[in-house]
Amino acid sequence: MEVILLWSFYILTFYAFIPGVISRFFGFRVFKKGKSERDLALTFDDGPHPEYTVQLLDLLKTYNAKATFFVLGIQAEKCPELLKRMHEEGHLIGIHNYVHKTNWFMRPKTVRQHIEKTSNIIESITGKRPIYYRPPWGIVNLFDFNNLGHIQIILWSAMFNDWRKKVGAERLYKRMSKCCRGGEVLLLHDCGLTLGADADAPANMLIALERFLQDAKQKDLRCVRVDELMRATDANKVRNPSWLKRIVVKSWLGYERVFHILFGMKTTNPEQPIFHFRMRPYHGDPVTMDDGTVLKQDDKVLEIHFDNRRLYEIGTRSRNMMQIAIHMIRDVERTLPELADYVQSHPEVNAEFKALYGVSMINRGPEQFGFVVKDLPKSIFAWASKHYLRLIMRIIHPSGSNRVRNHTEQLVPKLIIMSRHTLLSRYGKSFAYEANKQEQTLLTSEHVVKKAPSAT
Incomplete structure (x- = not known):
């Protein structure tokens, strides 16, 4: 029994724990923070939600802000009109698995199936196939780095526990205001229906976010999609x-x-x-x-x-x-x-x-x-x-x-x-x-032959 437990520990360590550490703390094969003086990225997980995502899209439109939505396939199926609106209003849509289940407890094949199924749903609604992926809780397994093909893993530079209602709008705003600067990738949630979240917590997030957007506007900061922040970061890396x-x-x-x-x-x-x-x-x-x-x-x-x-x-x-x-x-x-x-x-x-x-x-x-x-x-x-x-x-x-x-x-x-x-x-x-020269000589010879008088 002890041997089985020991081997289980080793497998879990190499399959899940170590990959999670090197991706989270060292940024290996993931994007989690940009380099830009003016641009930051707002990202929203677990949606869409028929009530809160509508309010969020209205708020983003008011402040001319763009965002990235990492949607669950099961939620996207229920709210196709919201995905269509996200796409039409210029936001980026990424994958957050079909259901909110950690990659630690799924086989590589199962992870691929979640991603493929959600990709197909998004593409059928928007006409565009997603290439950005955020695993639930940011947890990757050993095979995610090389097993996802063209998919780019996106994590975050700051999260605020906004899925819990008890944090409150005021405390949430204070936490967010500390990250009101270029290069940040902020993790927020527009749906509270997943395990461990409070169903009405997004209401506080929307209150805090509006104050955050006002501050960003005063600081001349732009809220952009993750892919745009990545381009700005790459351009910065080329220059510096x-x-x-x-x-x-x-x-x-x-x-x-x-x-x-x-x-x-x-x-x-x-x-x-x-x-x-x-x-x-x-x-x-x-x-x-x-x-x-x-x-x-x-x-x-x-x-x-x-x-x-x-x-x-x-x-x-x-x-x-x-x-x-x-x-x-x-x-x-x-x-x-x-x-x-x-x-x-x-x-x-x-x-x-x-x-x-x-x-x-x-x-x-x-x-x-x-x-x-x-x-x-x-x-x-x-x-x-x-x-x-x-x-x-x-x-x-x-x-x-x-x-x-x-x-x-x-x-x-x-x-x-x-x-x-x-x-x-x-x-x-x-x-x-x-x-x-040879070609001209040949052409001239043929011309002479054609023009020469017949011997008969």
């Missing part, structure tokens, strides 16, 4: 990166310099490098390129690497993944002619390599430049490439790791390959000139 991120970036760029030296990497533009490259044998399955050339095992390739310093500069100047991709495409467009000229001016390179070869997360659009995009075969290299490139995207992405996690299904490394003939024919000056 933490000491830890500065160390990580310097270490990363230092590693790149060592890598270039050890493997003899070259570039076409030392002052403003875009590509670094080296000659090496190809190891992989045969690949048929756009011009019919087949790349085989041990054929020589020019392995290309995007300059990490340039990648970091692009990331800090861009607001989203689309802008990063656009900047990278422009740089590639500018650099491919330089690379073709380099190959043509170095006969020893020109004679040996068969294709350009690289691995990239930004693999939507390279076809327009003549690249063939292929899936990486499953291997240790593919696994390492995926995790390394996702780490890079977390470092350089303007919206931080939270945004990257929301699009993991898109962040899949792939091979990009271009034949030597395509590189030179599309981007090489002398090659294009000779090809054009």
Whole structure:
């Protein structure tokens, strides 16, 4: 019996207690507080409620404040018109499980079912699928960090025990007024029907909240949705990166310099490098390129690497993944002619390599430049490439790791390959000139043949 109790204690500790501690106190894989001078986030759990949520929406509208509602699926089913109103008035709707049950006592599969069911309800009412999730009581289990797909976990920086009526409106207001500043994520409740709550407690919350909104207005503070506070926080991090991120970036760029030296990497533009490259044998399955050339095992390739310093500069100047991709495409467009000229001016390179070869997360659009995009075969290299490139995207992405996690299904490394003939024919000056000259000669010959008098 003692052994069973001991193992039960160990399982509960590692499954529930430790994950809860590291998420709550260290902010691991969760968002719980922002960095903004002007913006704070009001969040409301357990609703919607047919009486109190209506009053709350009216109050928010009066003060032009936006909020985030983490709704229970069972309540959302009863009040679809309130979810529709929340959405239409510009508020953000997140998930709070289907019923108010802690993740500590649910299997990972059951948690996913709660989230999926509630997501479907919200999407059927608003037309928009939620991606933000607050577990009841903020409690996560061991598998929540990596088991929720695109879902972002949201906790809070301050709560006020507002689910208990005995706190009273005056005391609740005093507690809230201490957090009337930028960056805060305030946890409140617009429904008191869950276990341990008082059914009419939201009435006090509404009284205290109106005074809080008056104070926020006087201080020129904005009440925004959680996703907007996250964007403001990410922008602040880009402008003022933490000491830890500065160390990580310097270490990363230092590693790149060592890598270039050890493997003899070259570039076409030392002052403003875009590509670094080296000659090496190809190891992989045969690949048929756009011009019919087949790349085989041990054929020589020019392995290309995007300059990490340039990648970091692009990331800090861009607001989203689309802008990063656009900047990278422009740089590639500018650099491919330089690379073709380099190959043509170095006969020893020109004679040996068969294709350009690289691995990239930004693999939507390279076809327009003549690249063939292929899936990486499953291997240790593919696994390492995926995790390394996702780490890079977390470092350089303007919206931080939270945004990257929301699009993991898109962040899949792939091979990009271009034949030597395509590189030179599309981007090489002398090659294009000779090809054009030969084409003109052929056209002229055909013209002469057509115009020549018949021998008969």
